Amino acid sequence: MNAKLITRGGYNQLKEEHDYLWQKKRPEITKIVSWAASLGDRSENADYTQNKRLLRQIDRRIRYLRKRLFDLTIVDYSPQQDGHVFFGAWVEIENEQGDIKRFRIVGSDEIYERKDYISIDSPMAKALLKKQVDDEVEVSTPDGIKLWFINLIRYSQVDAETSIKNNH
Structure with a gap:
């Protein structure tokens, strides 16, 4: 069956996670990556490397949530x-x-x-x-x-x- 069903509460939680990642977390990490990149040599810059990896994870999750939220069918109580x-x-x-x-x-x-x-x-x-x-x-x-x-x-x-x- 592999249903793409979700309760309204579950949908709202996924939407909140998406909005948090997109509007708050991603801009914070982007600032850190930009700052760390401005310091010069990136190969030995732990701030840059670690936060760039985190940014990729956030972007991956945002892409997943956008696609998943579009595919889901909300089932309300009747x-x-x-x-x-x-x-x-x-x-x-x-x-x-x-x-x-x-x-x-x-x-x-x-x-x-x-x-x-x-x-x-x-x-x-x-x-x-x-x-x-x-x-x-x-x-x-x-x-x-x-x-x-x-x-x-x-x-x-x-x-x-x-x-x-x-x-x-």
């Missing part, structure tokens, strides 16, 4: 989703041993540095899609098929409010 697992849902599941997991199903760009988010492309998310509370879900894992029960499905209040604002 009241029609209530009661079923869809993109953006917070889900609580439990197995027969009583182990409980809680997470949100989001796009692949949103899962980094978040232990409570899973990608829409993951086997767990794919198995949960369109299911309801009390449904039994079989998830294929490297250790075999695992059985989970859906305890709770909810959509964030922030998502609901954002969707209402964007649709009016």
Whole structure:
């Protein structure tokens, strides 16, 4: 599937990162590189070498974000989703041993540095899609098929409010 979906909050975070890098961080590093270059011999100038490398990394990330932001599709909450697992849902599941997991199903760009988010492309998310509370879900894992029960499905209040604002 490799979905190019993102929640509005996730999109806003990527946009903020892009804007920060483009408007603040890149100009700061460009000034340092220019200053270091004006000192003369660049071959032994650590400030120049290090900051030039950093500038290339920033430029690479900016290019990636520009392309990615253009390619992504924002998925806003819809009241029609209530009661079923869809993109953006917070889900609580439990197995027969009583182990409980809680997470949100989001796009692949949103899962980094978040232990409570899973990608829409993951086997767990794919198995949960369109299911309801009390449904039994079989998830294929490297250790075999695992059985989970859906305890709770909810959509964030922030998502609901954002969707209402964007649709009016």
